Amino acid sequence: MIKVLFAAAEGTPFIKTGGLADVIGSLPKALLQKEIDIRVIIPKYESIPSHWKEQMTPIKSITVPLGWRTQYCGIETLVYEGIPFYFIDNKYYFGREGLYGYEDDAERFAFFSRAVLEILPHIDFQPDILHCHDWHTAMISVFLKTHLSSTEFYRKIKAIYTIHNLMYQGIFPYSILSDLLGLDDHYFTIDTLEYHGQINYMKAGIIFSDLLTTVSKTYAEEIQTPYFGETLDGLLRKRKKYLYGIVNGIDYTIYNPNTDPYIASHYVRSLSKKALNKEKLQESLDLPINSEIPMVTIISRLVSSKGLDLIAHVLEDLLTLDLQMIVLGTGETKYEELFRSCAGRYPHKLAVRIQFDDRLAHQIYAASDLFLMPSRFEPCGIGQLIALRYGSIPVVRETGGLKDTVQSYNEYTQEGNGFSFTHYNAHDMLYTLKRALQYYQDKKIWDRIFKNAIHCDYSWKKSAEEYINLYQCLLHKPDPK
Known part of the structure:
Protein backbone atom coordinates (compact mmCIF):
# COMPACT_ATOMS: atom_id res chain seq x y z
CA MET A 1 0.00 0.00 0.00
CA ILE A 2 1.37 3.41 -1.01
CA LYS A 3 1.69 5.84 1.91
CA VAL A 4 1.07 9.50 1.06
CA LEU A 5 1.08 12.61 3.24
CA PHE A 6 -0.64 15.74 1.95
CA ALA A 7 0.80 18.99 3.31
CA ALA A 8 -1.17 22.17 2.75
CA ALA A 9 -1.96 25.54 4.29
CA GLU A 10 -5.71 24.90 4.44
CA GLY A 11 -8.29 22.16 4.02
CA THR A 12 -12.03 21.68 4.40
CA PRO A 13 -13.94 21.22 6.61
CA PHE A 14 -11.50 22.80 9.07
CA ILE A 15 -10.32 26.02 7.42
CA LYS A 16 -10.86 27.54 3.97
CA THR A 17 -10.07 30.69 1.99
CA GLY A 18 -10.29 29.26 -1.54
CA GLY A 19 -10.30 26.29 -3.88
CA LEU A 20 -7.10 24.80 -2.42
CA ALA A 21 -9.04 23.86 0.71
CA ASP A 22 -11.68 22.04 -1.34
CA VAL A 23 -9.01 19.92 -3.03
CA ILE A 24 -7.35 19.05 0.27
CA GLY A 25 -10.72 18.14 1.74
CA SER A 26 -11.98 15.97 -1.11
CA LEU A 27 -9.10 14.41 -3.09
CA PRO A 28 -7.84 12.36 -0.10
CA LYS A 29 -11.27 10.71 0.20
CA ALA A 30 -11.02 9.52 -3.41
CA LEU A 31 -7.48 8.23 -2.80
CA LEU A 32 -8.60 6.40 0.35
CA GLN A 33 -11.28 4.59 -1.66
CA LYS A 34 -8.50 3.30 -3.91
CA GLU A 35 -6.57 1.89 -0.93
CA ILE A 36 -3.96 4.60 -0.59
CA ASP A 37 -2.78 5.17 3.00
CA ILE A 38 -3.48 8.88 2.87
CA ARG A 39 -3.03 11.43 5.65
CA VAL A 40 -3.17 15.23 5.74
CA ILE A 41 -1.32 17.88 7.75
CA ILE A 42 -2.26 21.56 8.11
CA PRO A 43 -1.51 24.33 10.64
CA LYS A 44 -3.71 24.64 13.71
CA TYR A 45 -5.03 28.14 13.11
CA GLU A 46 -6.87 30.22 15.67
CA SER A 47 -9.68 30.52 13.09
CA ILE A 48 -10.45 26.80 13.05
CA PRO A 49 -13.94 26.48 14.63
CA SER A 50 -13.93 25.42 18.27
CA HIS A 51 -16.02 22.30 17.68
CA TRP A 52 -13.16 20.90 15.58
CA LYS A 53 -10.50 21.89 18.09
CA GLU A 54 -12.43 20.10 20.83
CA GLN A 55 -12.18 16.85 18.85
CA MET A 56 -8.40 17.06 18.37
CA THR A 57 -6.23 14.69 20.38
CA PRO A 58 -2.72 15.80 21.40
CA ILE A 59 0.03 13.35 20.41
CA LYS A 60 3.11 15.06 21.84
CA SER A 61 5.18 18.24 21.78
CA ILE A 62 8.55 18.51 20.07
CA THR A 63 10.97 21.26 19.05
CA VAL A 64 11.64 22.20 15.43
CA PRO A 65 14.90 23.76 14.19
CA LEU A 66 14.44 26.87 12.06
CA GLY A 67 17.67 28.64 11.13
CA TRP A 68 19.28 29.54 14.48
CA ARG A 69 15.97 29.03 16.33
CA THR A 70 14.44 26.06 18.08
CA GLN A 71 10.66 26.42 18.11
CA TYR A 72 7.86 24.69 19.98
CA CYS A 73 5.65 22.37 17.90
CA GLY A 74 2.54 20.70 19.25
CA ILE A 75 1.19 17.73 17.30
CA GLU A 76 -2.55 17.05 17.40
CA THR A 77 -4.74 14.70 15.39
CA LEU A 78 -8.31 14.06 14.36
CA VAL A 79 -9.74 11.36 12.11
CA TYR A 80 -12.29 12.76 9.66
CA GLU A 81 -14.19 10.44 7.31
CA GLY A 82 -11.52 7.78 7.77
CA ILE A 83 -8.58 10.09 7.05
CA PRO A 84 -6.09 11.06 9.79
CA PHE A 85 -5.53 14.82 9.88
CA TYR A 86 -2.58 16.24 11.80
CA PHE A 87 -2.42 19.81 13.07
CA ILE A 88 0.77 21.75 13.79
CA ASP A 89 0.25 23.84 16.90
CA ASN A 90 2.31 26.97 17.57
CA LYS A 91 0.39 29.95 18.86
CA TYR A 92 3.14 32.41 17.98
CA TYR A 93 2.79 31.53 14.29
CA PHE A 94 -0.83 30.42 13.97
CA GLY A 95 -2.65 31.81 17.00
CA ARG A 96 -3.98 34.81 15.09
CA GLU A 97 -6.96 35.62 12.92
CA GLY A 98 -6.88 34.66 9.27
CA LEU A 99 -4.34 32.57 7.42
CA TYR A 100 -2.13 34.76 5.24
CA GLY A 101 -0.98 38.30 4.68
CA TYR A 102 1.30 38.76 7.69
CA GLU A 103 4.76 40.30 7.47
CA ASP A 104 6.33 37.13 8.88
CA ASP A 105 4.65 34.70 6.44
CA ALA A 106 8.11 33.61 5.27
CA GLU A 107 8.91 32.46 8.79
CA ARG A 108 5.47 31.03 9.53
CA PHE A 109 5.45 28.72 6.53
CA ALA A 110 9.15 27.85 6.71
CA PHE A 111 8.37 26.66 10.23
CA PHE A 112 5.34 24.72 9.04
CA SER A 113 7.35 23.09 6.23
CA ARG A 114 10.14 22.02 8.58
CA ALA A 115 7.60 20.85 11.18
CA VAL A 116 5.90 18.59 8.60
CA LEU A 117 9.17 16.69 8.25
CA GLU A 118 10.17 16.74 11.92
CA ILE A 119 6.92 15.25 13.23
CA LEU A 120 7.02 12.15 11.01
CA PRO A 121 9.00 9.89 13.39
CA HIS A 122 6.72 11.00 16.23
CA ILE A 123 3.45 10.07 14.49
CA ASP A 124 4.82 6.68 13.44
CA PHE A 125 4.31 7.41 9.76
CA GLN A 126 7.02 7.16 7.13
CA PRO A 127 5.36 8.24 3.89
CA ASP A 128 6.53 7.04 0.52
CA ILE A 129 5.47 10.38 -0.93
CA LEU A 130 5.09 13.87 0.46
CA HIS A 131 2.52 15.65 -1.67
CA CYS A 132 3.01 19.40 -1.17
CA HIS A 133 0.56 22.08 -2.28
CA ASP A 134 1.33 25.67 -3.33
CA TRP A 135 4.05 28.01 -2.08
CA HIS A 136 3.23 27.59 1.62
CA THR A 137 4.67 24.05 1.58
CA ALA A 138 7.34 24.47 -1.12
CA MET A 139 10.19 24.46 1.38
CA ILE A 140 9.38 20.89 2.40
CA SER A 141 11.07 19.67 -0.77
CA VAL A 142 14.08 21.91 -0.10
CA PHE A 143 14.52 20.79 3.53
CA LEU A 144 14.07 17.17 2.48
CA LYS A 145 16.88 17.43 -0.09
CA THR A 146 19.24 19.58 1.98
CA HIS A 147 19.07 19.31 5.79
CA LEU A 148 17.63 15.78 5.94
CA SER A 149 18.98 14.02 2.85
CA SER A 150 21.61 12.09 4.80
CA THR A 151 19.18 10.84 7.46
CA GLU A 152 18.09 7.25 6.90
CA PHE A 153 14.45 7.88 7.84
CA TYR A 154 14.02 10.51 5.10
CA ARG A 155 16.32 9.19 2.39
CA LYS A 156 13.73 7.33 0.32
CA ILE A 157 10.83 9.80 0.67
CA LYS A 158 9.81 11.38 -2.63
CA ALA A 159 8.21 14.81 -3.06
CA ILE A 160 5.46 15.84 -5.46
CA TYR A 161 4.61 19.52 -5.71
CA THR A 162 1.25 20.78 -6.97
CA ILE A 163 0.87 24.32 -8.30
CA HIS A 164 -2.68 25.49 -7.67
CA ASN A 165 -2.08 29.08 -8.75
CA LEU A 166 1.26 30.27 -10.11
CA MET A 167 0.40 33.91 -9.38
CA TYR A 168 1.02 33.48 -5.65
CA GLN A 169 4.68 32.54 -5.23
CA GLY A 170 5.86 33.51 -1.75
CA ILE A 171 8.66 35.99 -2.50
CA PHE A 172 10.77 37.18 0.44
CA PRO A 173 14.05 39.05 1.17
CA TYR A 174 17.47 37.44 0.70
CA SER A 175 18.09 37.67 4.46
CA ILE A 176 15.85 34.68 5.17
CA LEU A 177 18.19 32.30 3.32
CA SER A 178 20.45 31.85 6.32
CA ASP A 179 18.30 33.35 9.05
CA LEU A 180 15.21 31.15 8.51
CA LEU A 181 16.17 28.43 6.06
CA GLY A 182 19.62 27.65 7.39
CA LEU A 183 21.14 27.63 3.89
CA ASP A 184 24.30 29.27 2.59
CA ASP A 185 24.92 31.17 -0.64
CA HIS A 186 25.35 27.94 -2.60
CA TYR A 187 21.52 27.99 -2.65
CA PHE A 188 21.31 31.61 -3.78
CA THR A 189 21.79 31.07 -7.49
CA ILE A 190 19.58 31.29 -10.56
CA ASP A 191 19.37 27.48 -10.52
CA THR A 192 18.17 27.34 -6.90
CA LEU A 193 16.27 29.83 -4.73
CA GLU A 194 17.48 33.20 -6.06
CA TYR A 195 14.81 35.32 -7.74
CA HIS A 196 15.72 38.90 -8.72
CA GLY A 197 17.79 39.28 -5.56
CA GLN A 198 15.15 37.67 -3.36
CA ILE A 199 13.99 34.19 -2.30
CA ASN A 200 11.08 32.57 -4.14
CA TYR A 201 9.36 29.66 -2.36
CA MET A 202 7.35 28.60 -5.41
CA LYS A 203 10.50 28.48 -7.51
CA ALA A 204 12.18 26.35 -4.83
CA GLY A 205 9.32 23.85 -4.86
CA ILE A 206 9.49 23.58 -8.64
CA ILE A 207 13.25 22.94 -8.60
CA PHE A 208 13.61 20.61 -5.62
CA SER A 209 10.53 18.37 -6.05
CA ASP A 210 10.74 15.04 -7.86
CA LEU A 211 7.54 15.59 -9.87
CA LEU A 212 5.33 18.59 -10.51
CA THR A 213 1.61 18.75 -11.14
CA THR A 214 -0.89 21.48 -11.74
CA VAL A 215 -4.64 21.44 -11.79
CA SER A 216 -5.53 21.10 -15.47
CA LYS A 217 -3.82 19.98 -18.64
CA THR A 218 -4.30 23.31 -20.40
CA TYR A 219 -2.90 25.27 -17.45
CA ALA A 220 0.18 22.98 -17.47
CA GLU A 221 0.77 24.10 -21.06
CA GLU A 222 -0.15 27.76 -20.46
CA ILE A 223 2.28 28.31 -17.58
CA GLN A 224 5.16 27.40 -19.87
CA THR A 225 4.42 30.58 -21.85
CA PRO A 226 5.38 34.16 -20.89
CA TYR A 227 1.76 35.39 -20.68
CA PHE A 228 0.67 32.85 -18.06
CA GLY A 229 4.07 31.88 -16.64
CA GLU A 230 4.37 34.68 -14.06
CA THR A 231 8.13 34.96 -14.92
CA LEU A 232 8.71 31.26 -14.13
CA ASP A 233 7.83 30.00 -17.62
CA GLY A 234 11.49 29.37 -18.52
CA LEU A 235 11.99 27.22 -15.44
CA LEU A 236 8.76 25.32 -16.13
CA ARG A 237 9.81 24.67 -19.73
CA LYS A 238 13.11 23.36 -18.37
CA ARG A 239 11.23 20.96 -16.09
CA LYS A 240 8.37 20.13 -18.50
CA LYS A 241 9.39 16.47 -18.56
CA TYR A 242 8.35 16.32 -14.91
CA LEU A 243 5.22 18.49 -15.16
CA TYR A 244 1.71 16.99 -15.41
CA GLY A 245 -1.73 18.53 -15.60
CA ILE A 246 -4.49 16.72 -13.71
CA VAL A 247 -7.87 18.44 -13.60
CA ASN A 248 -9.48 18.96 -10.20
CA GLY A 249 -12.73 17.33 -9.25
CA ILE A 250 -15.47 18.06 -6.74
CA ASP A 251 -17.00 15.97 -3.97
CA TYR A 252 -20.20 14.53 -5.41
CA THR A 253 -21.53 13.70 -1.96
CA ILE A 254 -21.49 17.41 -1.06
CA TYR A 255 -22.62 18.73 -4.43
CA ASN A 256 -25.61 16.58 -5.31
CA PRO A 257 -28.88 18.16 -6.49
CA ASN A 258 -30.75 15.01 -5.53
CA THR A 259 -29.73 15.10 -1.84
CA ASP A 260 -28.50 18.66 -1.16
CA PRO A 261 -29.97 19.74 2.21
CA TYR A 262 -29.65 23.44 1.34
CA ILE A 263 -31.95 23.53 -1.70
CA ALA A 264 -35.72 23.79 -1.87
CA SER A 265 -36.42 21.06 -4.43
CA HIS A 266 -34.29 18.01 -5.18
CA TYR A 267 -33.83 17.06 -8.81
CA VAL A 268 -31.58 15.02 -11.03
CA ARG A 269 -32.80 15.24 -14.61
CA SER A 270 -35.89 17.41 -14.24
CA HIS A 455 -24.22 13.76 -17.25
CA CYS A 456 -20.62 15.04 -17.05
CA ASP A 457 -18.49 13.28 -14.44
CA TYR A 458 -16.11 15.64 -12.67
CA SER A 459 -15.97 13.71 -9.46
CA TRP A 460 -12.49 12.87 -8.18
CA LYS A 461 -12.58 9.26 -9.44
CA LYS A 462 -10.63 9.68 -12.69
CA SER A 463 -8.24 12.32 -11.35
CA ALA A 464 -7.43 10.19 -8.30
CA GLU A 465 -6.43 7.37 -10.64
CA GLU A 466 -4.09 9.74 -12.49
CA TYR A 467 -2.43 10.79 -9.24
CA ILE A 468 -2.00 7.16 -8.20
CA ASN A 469 -0.36 6.41 -11.54
CA LEU A 470 2.14 9.19 -10.87
CA TYR A 471 2.78 7.88 -7.35
CA GLN A 472 3.41 4.38 -8.66
CA CYS A 473 5.72 5.53 -11.45
CA LEU A 474 7.70 7.76 -9.11
CA LEU A 475 8.25 4.95 -6.62
CA HIS A 476 9.19 2.43 -9.30
CA LYS A 477 11.62 4.79 -11.01
CA PRO A 478 10.55 4.76 -14.69
CA ASP A 479 9.62 8.14 -16.14
CA PRO A 480 5.78 8.44 -16.11
CA LYS A 481 5.92 9.98 -19.57
Missing part, protein backbone atom coordinates in the same frame (compact mmCIF):
# COMPACT_ATOMS: atom_id res chain seq x y z
CA LEU A 271 -35.85 21.02 -15.41
CA SER A 272 -39.31 21.56 -13.94
CA LYS A 273 -38.15 20.56 -10.45
CA LYS A 274 -35.03 22.68 -10.88
CA ALA A 275 -37.33 25.63 -11.67
CA LEU A 276 -38.89 25.35 -8.22
CA ASN A 277 -35.50 26.30 -6.78
CA LYS A 278 -35.49 29.40 -8.98
CA GLU A 279 -38.87 30.55 -7.67
CA LYS A 280 -37.83 29.99 -4.06
CA LEU A 281 -34.58 31.91 -4.56
CA GLN A 282 -36.36 34.76 -6.35
CA GLU A 283 -38.68 35.04 -3.37
CA SER A 284 -35.85 35.10 -0.83
CA LEU A 285 -33.85 37.71 -2.80
CA ASP A 286 -36.85 39.96 -3.54
CA LEU A 287 -36.72 39.39 -7.28
CA PRO A 288 -39.91 39.05 -9.35
CA ILE A 289 -41.04 35.43 -9.22
CA ASN A 290 -40.95 34.02 -12.74
CA SER A 291 -39.72 30.51 -13.49
CA GLU A 292 -39.49 31.28 -17.22
CA ILE A 293 -37.05 34.17 -17.09
CA PRO A 294 -33.39 33.10 -17.57
CA MET A 295 -31.31 33.50 -14.42
CA VAL A 296 -27.60 34.28 -14.91
CA THR A 297 -25.37 33.98 -11.86
CA ILE A 298 -21.86 34.84 -10.73
CA ILE A 299 -20.35 33.12 -7.68
CA SER A 300 -16.76 34.26 -7.43
CA ARG A 301 -14.05 36.19 -5.73
CA LEU A 302 -14.63 39.67 -7.10
CA VAL A 303 -11.13 40.23 -8.49
CA SER A 304 -9.78 41.15 -11.90
CA SER A 305 -8.37 37.69 -12.67
CA LYS A 306 -11.93 36.34 -12.65
CA GLY A 307 -12.85 38.51 -15.63
CA LEU A 308 -14.75 41.08 -13.61
CA ASP A 309 -13.49 43.91 -15.82
CA LEU A 310 -15.21 42.25 -18.81
CA ILE A 311 -18.46 42.08 -16.87
CA ALA A 312 -18.07 45.68 -15.67
CA HIS A 313 -17.62 46.86 -19.26
CA VAL A 314 -20.97 45.47 -20.46
CA LEU A 315 -22.98 45.20 -17.24
CA GLU A 316 -25.44 47.90 -18.26
CA ASP A 317 -25.93 46.12 -21.60
CA LEU A 318 -26.51 42.83 -19.80
CA LEU A 319 -29.16 44.34 -17.58
CA THR A 320 -31.15 45.60 -20.56
CA LEU A 321 -31.69 41.97 -21.62
CA ASP A 322 -34.65 39.89 -20.53
CA LEU A 323 -32.95 38.14 -17.63
CA GLN A 324 -32.25 38.21 -13.92
CA MET A 325 -28.74 38.27 -12.46
CA ILE A 326 -27.42 37.22 -9.06
CA VAL A 327 -23.91 38.00 -7.79
CA LEU A 328 -22.42 36.35 -4.70
CA GLY A 329 -18.88 37.00 -3.49
CA THR A 330 -16.42 39.40 -1.94
CA GLY A 331 -13.28 41.03 -3.30
CA GLU A 332 -11.96 44.31 -4.65
CA THR A 333 -13.87 47.37 -3.49
CA LYS A 334 -14.39 48.74 -7.00
CA TYR A 335 -16.27 45.59 -8.08
CA GLU A 336 -18.28 45.36 -4.88
CA GLU A 337 -19.37 49.00 -5.31
CA LEU A 338 -20.13 48.48 -9.01
CA PHE A 339 -22.52 45.61 -8.33
CA ARG A 340 -24.16 47.34 -5.37
CA SER A 341 -24.71 50.46 -7.45
CA CYS A 342 -26.25 48.53 -10.34
CA ALA A 343 -28.47 46.55 -7.98
CA GLY A 344 -29.77 49.86 -6.66
CA ARG A 345 -30.69 50.99 -10.18
CA TYR A 346 -32.03 47.60 -11.32
CA PRO A 347 -33.60 46.10 -8.18
CA HIS A 348 -35.93 43.85 -10.17
CA LYS A 349 -33.14 42.43 -12.35
CA LEU A 350 -30.01 42.22 -10.18
CA ALA A 351 -29.57 40.80 -6.67
CA VAL A 352 -26.15 41.23 -5.08
CA ARG A 353 -24.83 39.63 -1.91
CA ILE A 354 -21.34 40.81 -0.95
CA GLN A 355 -20.55 37.95 1.41
CA PHE A 356 -19.30 34.38 1.66
CA ASP A 357 -22.31 32.12 2.16
CA ASP A 358 -21.96 28.44 1.29
CA ARG A 359 -25.65 27.66 1.83
CA LEU A 360 -26.73 30.48 -0.48
CA ALA A 361 -24.15 29.36 -3.05
CA HIS A 362 -25.76 25.91 -3.21
CA GLN A 363 -29.18 27.53 -3.64
CA ILE A 364 -27.91 29.74 -6.46
CA TYR A 365 -26.34 26.82 -8.34
CA ALA A 366 -29.61 24.89 -8.02
CA ALA A 367 -31.75 27.84 -9.13
CA SER A 368 -29.74 29.34 -11.97
CA ASP A 369 -29.88 28.60 -15.68
CA LEU A 370 -26.51 30.10 -16.67
CA PHE A 371 -23.26 30.44 -14.75
CA LEU A 372 -20.93 33.21 -15.92
CA MET A 373 -17.17 32.68 -15.41
CA PRO A 374 -15.12 34.71 -17.94
CA SER A 375 -11.74 34.39 -16.22
CA ARG A 376 -8.61 36.07 -17.53
CA PHE A 377 -6.80 32.92 -16.38
CA GLU A 378 -8.08 29.92 -14.42
CA PRO A 379 -5.77 27.11 -13.29
CA CYS A 380 -8.75 24.78 -12.93
CA GLY A 381 -11.85 26.38 -11.50
CA ILE A 382 -14.34 24.82 -9.12
CA GLY A 383 -17.39 26.97 -9.88
CA GLN A 384 -17.98 25.62 -13.38
CA LEU A 385 -17.72 22.02 -12.12
CA ILE A 386 -20.35 22.64 -9.47
CA ALA A 387 -22.51 24.47 -12.01
CA LEU A 388 -22.37 21.48 -14.37
CA ARG A 389 -23.35 19.18 -11.52
CA TYR A 390 -26.45 21.31 -10.88
CA GLY A 391 -27.35 21.85 -14.54
CA SER A 392 -26.46 25.54 -14.47
CA ILE A 393 -24.92 25.95 -17.89
CA PRO A 394 -21.45 27.57 -17.79
CA VAL A 395 -20.48 30.50 -20.00
CA VAL A 396 -16.69 30.67 -19.81
CA ARG A 397 -13.55 31.91 -21.49
CA GLU A 398 -11.37 29.20 -23.01
CA THR A 399 -8.46 29.18 -20.59
CA GLY A 400 -6.93 26.68 -18.16
CA GLY A 401 -9.36 24.28 -16.57
CA LEU A 402 -12.34 26.08 -18.08
CA LYS A 403 -11.18 25.01 -21.53
CA ASP A 404 -10.64 21.44 -20.31
CA THR A 405 -14.05 21.02 -18.67
CA VAL A 406 -16.54 23.13 -20.67
CA GLN A 407 -17.21 22.23 -24.31
CA SER A 408 -19.23 24.76 -26.30
CA TYR A 409 -22.61 23.50 -27.49
CA ASN A 410 -22.73 22.43 -31.15
CA GLU A 411 -26.23 22.71 -32.60
CA TYR A 412 -25.42 20.25 -35.40
CA THR A 413 -24.07 17.40 -33.29
CA GLN A 414 -26.01 18.40 -30.13
CA GLU A 415 -22.81 17.90 -28.16
CA GLY A 416 -21.42 20.31 -25.59
CA ASN A 417 -22.13 21.18 -21.98
CA GLY A 418 -21.85 24.97 -22.07
CA PHE A 419 -20.77 28.02 -24.04
CA SER A 420 -17.29 29.50 -24.45
CA PHE A 421 -15.36 32.29 -26.12
CA THR A 422 -11.66 32.57 -26.90
CA HIS A 423 -10.47 36.17 -26.73
CA TYR A 424 -10.40 38.21 -23.56
CA ASN A 425 -12.96 40.64 -24.89
CA ALA A 426 -16.12 41.96 -23.25
CA HIS A 427 -18.17 41.99 -26.45
CA ASP A 428 -17.15 38.42 -27.30
CA MET A 429 -18.42 37.46 -23.85
CA LEU A 430 -21.67 39.39 -24.37
CA TYR A 431 -22.20 37.79 -27.80
CA THR A 432 -21.66 34.32 -26.31
CA LEU A 433 -24.08 34.97 -23.47
CA LYS A 434 -26.70 36.25 -25.92
CA ARG A 435 -26.23 33.07 -27.97
CA ALA A 436 -26.87 30.99 -24.85
CA LEU A 437 -29.99 33.04 -24.07
CA GLN A 438 -31.33 32.34 -27.56
CA TYR A 439 -30.98 28.61 -27.02
CA TYR A 440 -32.68 28.97 -23.64
CA GLN A 441 -35.86 30.01 -25.46
CA ASP A 442 -35.98 26.64 -27.26
CA LYS A 443 -36.94 24.24 -24.46
CA LYS A 444 -36.06 21.15 -26.50
CA ILE A 445 -32.53 22.36 -27.18
CA TRP A 446 -32.11 23.64 -23.63
CA ASP A 447 -33.17 20.30 -22.23
CA ARG A 448 -30.45 18.64 -24.34
CA ILE A 449 -27.78 21.07 -23.09
CA PHE A 450 -29.02 20.57 -19.51
CA LYS A 451 -28.73 16.80 -19.82
CA ASN A 452 -25.28 17.08 -21.42
CA ALA A 453 -24.17 19.12 -18.41
CA ILE A 454 -25.54 16.94 -15.64
